[in-house]
Amino acid sequence: MIATKDILVVEADEVTRNALKLLLAQYKYSVNEARSIKESLEKYDVDSFDVIVSDLNLPDGLGTDLIKITNTPVLIMTRYSSIRSAIDTIKMGAADYIAKPFDNNEIIEAVVRLISEKENKKGSFNRNEDQEPPVQGMVGRCPQMMELFRRIRKVAQTSSTALVNGESGTGKELVAKAIHDLSTRKKQEMISVNCAAIPENLIESELFGHEKGAFTGATATRTGLVEAAHGSTLFLDEIGELPLEAQARLLRVLQENEIRKVGSVQSTKVDVRLVAATHRDLKQLVIDGDFREDLYYRINVMTLLIPPLRDRGNDILELAEIKLKRTCSRLEAPTLNFSEGANTAIISYSWPGNVRELENAIERAVVLVEGSEIGEELLAIEAESTIEVRESSSETTSLNENYNEGLSLQEYFQRFVLEHQGFLNETQLAEKLGISRKCLWERRQKFGIPRKKKESA
Numbered sequence: 409m410i411a412t413k414d415i416l417v418v419e420a421d422e423v424t425r426n427a428l429k430l431l432l433a434q435y436k437y438s439v440n441e442a443r444s445i446k447e448s449l450e451k452y453d454v455d456s457f458d459v460i461v462s463d464l465n466l467p468d469g470l471g472t473d474l475i476k477i478t479n480t481p482v483l484i485m486t487r488y489s490s491i492r493s494a495i496d497t498i499k500m501g502a503a504d505y506i507a508k509p510f511d512n513n514e515i516i517e518a519v520v521r522l523i524s525e526k527e528n529k530k531g532s533f534n535r536n537e538d539q540e541p542p543v544q545g546m547v548g549r550c551p552q553m554m555e556l557f558r559r560i561r562k563v564a565q566t567s568s569t570a571l572v573n574g575e576s577g578t579g580k581e582l583v584a585k586a587i588h589d590l591s592t593r594k595k596q597e598m599i600s601v602n603c604a605a606i607p608e609n610l611i612e613s614e615l616f617g618h619e620k621g622a623f624t625g626a627t628a629t630r631t632g633l634v635e636a637a638h639g640s641t642l643f644l645d646e647i648g649e650l651p652l653e654a655q656a657r658l659l660r661v662l663q664e665n666e667i668r669k670v671g672s673v674q675s676t677k678v679d680v681r682l683v684a685a686t687h688r689d690l691k692q693l694v695i696d697g698d699f700r701e702d703l704y705y706r707i708n709v710m711t712l713l714i715p716p717l718r719d720r721g722n723d724i725l726e727l728a729e730i731k732l733k734r735t736c737s738r739l740e741a742p743t744l745n746f747s748e749g750a751n752t753a754i755i756s757y758s759w760p761g762n763v764r765e766l767e768n769a770i771e772r773a774v775v776l777v778e779g780s781e782i783g784e785e786l787l788a789i790e791a792e793s794t795i796e797v798r799e800s801s802s803e804t805t806s807l808n809e810n811y812n813e814g815l816s817l818q819e820y821f822q823r824f825v826l827e828h829q830g831f832l833n834e835t836q837l838a839e840k841l842g843i844s845r846k847c848l849w850e851r852r853q854k855f856g857i858p859r860k861k862k863e864s865a
């Protein structure tokens with residue numbers, strides 16, 4: 409005997425719903441019904457159905473939202489006039505779609521097909537969920553990236569603090585965005601703050617706001633970014649750079665869900681989901697006394713580790729291909745390819761600046777290339793890959809001498825920064841190097857020489 413198959417019909421319109429119920433019952437399916445997503449979730453365990461047949465436009469959302477919630481195949485019904493969105497629904501992972509008004513045979517055929525597909529996959533029909541990136545445009549198939557995608561989905565369903573850890577340029581911001589976009593807070597914009605980019609003396613007031621007169625220059629009361637993220641997600645990038653006093657205030661936000669402006673005695677309740685990111689080893693910062701241990705434990709609830717690009721196997725080539733295509737179309741260049749040598753170079757290079765560095769290398773090559781093939785020389789990565797980072801020497805040879813000695817740009821940069829940061833501020837350093845402050849900051853990240861915190865006297 410064949411077990412009856414369970415179908416859930418999600419449709420707000422009573423006439424359509426009843427028609428579907430009758431039709432499916434004729435074919436001996438056991439049919440349950442719901443008018444909305446909320447009702448589906450309240451009344452049933454949606455994973456227990458064999459197929460869900462849902463209208464695209466429901467009173468409380470889109471039928472495609474169900475796809476994100478369950479592994480059960482979802483058959484979406486939509487009007488002819490919104491066939492465009494129907495095609496998008498397939499991209500979103502709907503098992504199939506049917507145009508309304510539907511033909512009875514068409515519905516039954518689709519249901520039969522979905523059930524048999526599900527059975528062929530031995531009950532593990534899951535739209536390759538793990539293989540699908542959680543955000544559009546995020547490339548990756550290697551096991552570490554799959555695991556990351558899985559974690560992103562999981563974390564997004566909760567409101568707990570998440571820590572994104574990865575080398576510079578690995579996609580930390582992208583991951584934070586994915587968590588936000590997949591969460592219930594997605595309707596509000598995520599607030600992003602780069603802790604390393606805000607001057608130390610301003611960071612507390614930027615984050616937590618201040619009362620009028622709290623300090624010289626505080627001419628009016630100001631709302632901080634944490635409060636601005638109320639009901640949404642706060643992305644604190646480079647949290648390892650947060651000064652200790654600001655860390656104390658942040659801890660309070662996380663522990664008490666309340667915020668106190670600088671110079672205020674009163675607290676305000678806030679509902680903020682924190683996603684923090686760092687390229688540093690926070691544990692080590694704790695040991696060194698630069699990061700509060702209690703805050704560390706608060707933040708380190710769910711950690712998402714982004715693998716460095718060099719550990720992602722063939723993902724590197726796929727990423728390079730895709731980035732090349734996108735760069736060509738963005739720069740309105742003709743379609744280009746990598747030479748065999750270029751592919752070899754891409755695979756063997758260590759990519760210390762990860763995906764961002766890959767993007768930059770490709771963009772440079774696209775701009776410089778003549779002809780339709782990008783050779784390895786245009787990527788300008790080969791030389792760098794063989795250089796080992798040397799300890800900075802304490803010798804006081806002049807910088808120009810060093811550069812002429814044949815040091816790589818990286819070595820030159822490191823030595824220059826280490827030798828000058830003691831008495832030049834960031835703006836002066838950048839000026840001397842002939843680069844922007846932003847570029848200086850990025851290179852510091854890339855070459856692993858972050859800005860030193862001011863020594864407390």
Ligand SMILES: Nc1ncnc2c1ncn2[C@@H]1O[C@H](COP(=O)(O)OP(=O)(O)OP(=O)(O)O)[C@@H](O)[C@H]1O
Binds near residue numbers: 545574764853
């Ligand atoms: N898996 C990926 N697929 C496609 N693009 C990616 C991926 N990961 C990162 N990128 C791209 O690489 C660039 C760097 O990503 P992102 O800014 O998120 O990294 P990050 O870790 O925050 O970098 P940084 O340390 O420099 O702040 C962005 O342009 C982003 O779109």
Ligand SMILES: [Mg+2]
Binds near residue numbers: 580581645
């Ligand atoms: Mg970033």
